[in-house]
Amino acid sequence: MAGTGTAHLRDPDDVLMRIEDLTVEFHTSAGIVHAVSGISLDVRQGETLGLVGESGCGKSTTGRAIMQLPAPTSGRVLFEGIDLAAIDGKHLREVRTRLQFIFQDPISSLNPRRKVKDIVAEPLRIWKRGTEQERQARVTEVLDAVGLDPAVAGDKRPHEFSGGQCQRISIARSLVLEPKLVICDEPVSALDVSVQAQILNLLEDMKARYKITLIFIAHDLAVVKNISDRVAVMYLGKICEVGSPDDLYATPAHPYTAALLRSIPVPDPTVVPSSSGLLLGDLPSPIDPPNGCRFRTRCPAAQERCALEEPQIRAVAEDHFVACHFPLVGTTAPISLPMPAGPVSVPTSPSSRTVTGDEMGEQRRMTGDESGNNAGSTASGSVLLIGAGVTAFIVCSIVQAAGGSSMFTMSFESPDNFLLELAMQVTFWPGWLATVGLIGAGVLGLVDRDS
Amino acid sequence: MTKPQATSRVLTATSGHEGPLLQVDDFRTHFETPTGIVKAVDGVSFTLKRGDTLGIVGESGSGKTVLARSVMGLLTGKNVIRSGSARYNGTELVGASESQLRDLWGTEMAMVFQDPMTSLNPVLKVGRQITEGLRYHLKLSKAEARAQARQLLDSVGIPDPNRRISQYPHELSGGMRQRVTIAIALACGPTLLFADEPTTALDVTVQAQILDLLQRQQIERFMAMVLVTHDLGVVAGRTDHIAVMYAGQIVEYAPTRELFANVLMPYTDALLHSIPKLSQPSHTRLQSIGGRPPDLINPPSGCRFAPRCPYVQPKCTSEMPPLQEAETPGHFYRCWFPVGTDAGREALAQNAALGIPAAVSLTQTLADKPGGTA
Missing domain, CATH: 3.40.50.300 (P-loop containing nucleotide triphosphate hydrolases)
Structure with missing residues (x-):
């Protein structure tokens, strides 16, 4: 429902x-x-x-x-x-x-x-x-x-x-x-x-x-x-x-x-109330509603599909619309998500909810080609990161060299130029860290994609 | 047959050879208030056999809840005046001491209240509330009582009773709570169960479950049940007899099928017409009852429904009709011009001719739907 x-x-x-x-x-x-x-x-x-x-x-x-x-x-x-x-x-x-x-x-x-x-x-x-x-x-x-x-x-x-x-x-x-x-x-x-x-x-x-x-x-x-x-x-x-x-x-x-x-009790004593077809149990919690069709946990006609796919509202007759895969009037809803091949237990109890949730996730992972797109974007990001790290290394080296020191040794023989000294101070440790960090992140990204 | 005796024929009409379990005779419950004496229940008589279900139907303020509680002796305020007689298995309940009543409560008669949230103690676990009666009345040990409580929870359809027994009422849903109150009421095996609007606070789907449960338990335990409700639909399929109350009196009393097939009291008829029914097409005009129930401090001197009745005649406002038996045995009504009789038809036609709105619209409704309720 x-x-x-x-x-x-x-x-x-x-x-x-x-x-x-x-x-x-x-x-x-x-x-x-x-x-x-x-x-x-x-x-x-x-x-x-x-x-x-x-x-x-x-x-x-x-x-x-x-x-x-x-x-x-x-x-x-x-x-x-x-x-x-x-x-x-x-x-x-x-x-x-x-x-x-x-x-x-x-x-x-x-x-x-x-x-x-x-x-x-x-x-x-x-x-x-x-x-x-x-x-x-x-x-x-x-x-x-x-x-x-x-x-x-x-x-x-x-x-x-x-x-x-x-x-x-x-x-x-x-x-x-x-x-x-x-x-x-x-x-x-x-x-x-x-x-x-x-x-x-x-x-x-x-x-x-x-x-x-x-x-x-x-x-x-x-x-x-x-x-x-x-x-x-x-x-x-x-x-x-x-x-x-x-x-x-x-x-x-x-x-x-x-x-x-x-x-509904009918005010007619000739209608004998029957307990068949009555709903069992109570309304599930709206904090953790059932996946798929929300009524499936109490539905007498629930099938595995009801847990996997949420029914969409569609017409079953003129000006009569229903959100159900297996309505009592009209035809079964056309399938919009591929169904799992193997038999799955009919998920009618809340305990089976987690299982079906995983299955649904798997469906999505297998069907969507969006996962490929995601991997592609990760690769180009890694290359950019490595590039940025190399750039940082070059910039730092130039600044340090100009100040008479190297990337790895800090020389405190003070240069005459105040601004150059400031640039050296600022770029020494941060520059080094940025270099290592950026290149490291980029390499990790590439390794992750390859696996 | 003189009129005042007519009520006692209800007794003979329904009491089988084994004698009634509950016999209520000219029972009255009045409340003293600063503005006067409220005659909440005013001369009610009925009997109930073991295994039977009596439905008491009426609008709010008709005295149905007061009747049930006061027969059981639950109204203990200083301003409560009870008179008449209510006999349970021969024991007079009116005037019985509290300790006498306490021996009957739970073991002989029990009650399921309307609101399961307020009738359960919120700070005690469910198990403790069920075992309380078992320990007090049946002198069971703690372990025995607990085992019994588990069994009771199971029998009222609570899944996983081992877990539920140590939960608090707020951890249960409304339907579950009502199942717990039913388990408490049934714990000591009563033979008479009062159910006071047991499903009014619940959703329809849960209401159906609870009514089924009550009916099943009643049959299994061979109890008598008094089902108090405002919903004619609830009593229609699940009772043997129905008493319709209005302004503190029973205005119609009949076997359930007979009552619906052959309504005599204009009030019952009006009540049936005012309910929207699933079988009617959309936008069907409902037959409402004009006005409001009478003041119970100074009720009208004649028929109490007269001020709202489409059949009203001068006689109705001056003389109170007795509860008299119809041609069908066991069908009692309180009216001078009953529905579906010649006198009734004449009275209605006369009122319609005079242009009394209630009579005019009722005549139209009957004309639209030949046969009506009669």
Whole structure:
């Protein structure tokens, strides 16, 4: 599942936002956490992109990296054609007015000491939009749109509201500046099912009313299916599968998507939960993710190829893309790396990871002609070093001879010329050392190449 | 049949000849608070046979967790008022002393809590936490307890138990920690297991593993299990009976298949409609439940769901409906105008004609999808 590649991206002129090869890494005392590793995504104007996956798959990190909270380690985030990772803070603040965020926990994301109308009006005040009356009118309109009575709710503080109502306030705050794109990070997972339905319906209404584009991040596949126009399934910092929700859920192409769908409990007692086809074990550590396909350690269909070669995203049907060598829909991926001749044990356990890593390294060494190029450059470097050493020897000898001494004996019968004496002092030991060092390095380089 | 007695028929309906393992009758748990008495559990009755699973479903604040904890006697605060009766194998739990309860905890009844991070002691190794009960209740020696703990870890599907037994909880993943709490709960061989939202803190793939494990252990050990959850999907495939709770009361109680096939209580119906389902196409409009659960200090005098109910009639706000048995034996509900009956259809049509938004949208949903849930 570890898929990189851009086959699923659409025409750059046709999309509102495009992420290219986004990578986010966190440096911790335990090592580098590879939270998001080279993913590419895009969203069209007016579309809802659902990002779904288990906790730790990097879906929230992706959402935050789009906002540059914090900025990604590498990769580009193009919003309306501007690379957000490349612009300065002032410019970024301005862009963020069109790019809003709704957080998971509605209660902790609102300031408990402020009144609702001030919370919602703050973005307008910061950006000095309109007069005070116009701002109030706008706040009233937005509160009304999210289903709160502005006259009653405006003067209350967040603790007087339930979780669902607080989420409505968050939505109102994010809409008040008329954003183009709203990123919702698990907006309903802290809510009860009955309230969850209200908020999902509200988001659909707001999308229609304010013509916004949504990126909807959630772990609940059914919720994501309900709201999305396009779904991307993530696993351990990589994209597994991208497609329209109806296709992707009806005919999942990636073994991970299929396993996820099977593990969802269905509210229907006639469906007997079966333990076959369920994933075993836990998510591997993002500090040391499996090589090749990152899902292979838990994949029921994993083969040796999955450890050797990372699958690239490719189309298996119209608008249905998957990063898997052996997808459940469509054909096996064409081989891009030569396979080892002998039989190799199927690397499905972490213990076999090192073995397969070595094998992969060997593949690279044997196949690349770059190794020859490297040797060539080493040889010419050695010749240059020897040349430099010889030059240093000649220069030193001339200076010393002029001062009446030789390379190997220092004469302190002072010459009349002060500058000449200084040159002798400077060149005696360093000159000798440089000569030996340079020639030695050059010879060693040549010997190394020959062997 | 007079209404108040109706609840006791739940007992007779489900208790087999061998007698129920757990018999809860008109059980109440109230909390004294500065603003008034919170009636968190208000008159709940049910029975549970050995080997059976009861699912308790409800939204947050419906009293499902309080019910489970308070039946076990885990709520010991001075402001807790328990009344009614909860009998375990004939032993009355309400009013039992703490030492009496301590003899039951672990050996007879045990609980798996929701959050495996906070329910394990972070400064004690896993082995010590499992052996604690074994040493106290079963008087095993240190070595015997440790061997037993290893076996338990193995049986709950923890690979390499010899290594895990001397690790701390933070060294395990969420799913593993929940396996450890299950091992602790099962250590002394209880016959009644309460699982309070055991998978809510876990990912779906791990949730499926844990639910499988609980089910397997329950069958192997012939335990009774009370599975408390907010997720109707979790209880649908894994329980024998379901009790739906709302505002401290059981509003519907039925065998699992019967409940899903023939919903009578408008609240259960609304709950089922509000869940996004994988079988629905994308962008299906969800039927949400307007409003919010009632204040449990001053609950509505009539039906507690009346303020949010699309079927509501004047009678609902004045008289509390009893938990009465439907035509299908063993199916109990608390409603004057049940879903799928003539009275219910009439009430809904009347409300839709009056333009009550909840009724109008529900009517539309039913019209779009003939057959609906009924």
